[in-house]
Amino acid sequence: EVQLVESGGALVQPGGSLRLSCTASGFSFSDYWMDWVRQAPGKGLEWVANMRGDGTQKDYADSVRGRFTISRDNAKNSLYLQMNSLRPEDTAIYYCARHVVYCFDSWGQGTLVTVSS
Amino acid sequence: DIVMTQTPLSSPVTLGQPASISCRSSQSLVDSDGNTYLSWLHQRPGQPPRLLIYQISKRFSGVPDRFSGSGAGTDFTLKISRAEAEDVGVYYCMQGSQFPHTFGQGTKLEIK
DSSP states (O other): OOEEEEEOOOEEOTTOOEEEEEEEESSOGGGSEEEEEEEOTTSOEEEEEEEOTTSSOEEEOTTTTTTEEEEEEGGGTEEEEEEOSOOGGGOEEEEEEEEETTEEEEEOOOEEEEEOO | OOOEEEEOSEEEEOTTSOEEEEEEESSOOBOTTSOBOEEEEEEOTTSOOEEEEETTTEEOTTOOTTEEEEEETTEEEEEESSOOGGGOEEEEEEEOSSSSOEEOOOEEEEEO
């Protein structure tokens, strides 16, 4: 069974940093593109970033480019999102999702990031 | 970026009756490989989204056959043949044909 478990969400002040983690199990992690998708409270879904299975390609939404960095450690079956220069508008549940044939077939439960003073 | 527009934004439905949600993209979703990467997701309150339909009409594993997808180019539809109580929540369309992948604003399905 595919499982994705996010962690690392917290309350952080504007301008602060946070690192999210996603631990995967039940599939060959290195074979898959993995993505981060976020959802602001009461709002819709927004794609944030993704990374190819071997780590050689990655991309970001314009809203986070230059502030967020996606990475992965295939030996640990883990995906990460380093978030710097956080803004109140980054407040959201952050989901880790497995990317298959240009859609997301498995999602974690999400981790809440709150940016507030 | 491709803009995905869903209608209606809210849909009250009677148990056992059909429901339909439309999704329109600002550009054609036909990819250079000839495929159309339009998917539908369902999110129950307090839960993460889950995949229902991919590539317009292919049901994901475990999805009941009362869910069906159709459409082409820029216009797509999700249909529920007979709504059940567990179908409540928000439905999103998503395009994967072009980066960045974008979502519709969501359609809230409520039982009357």
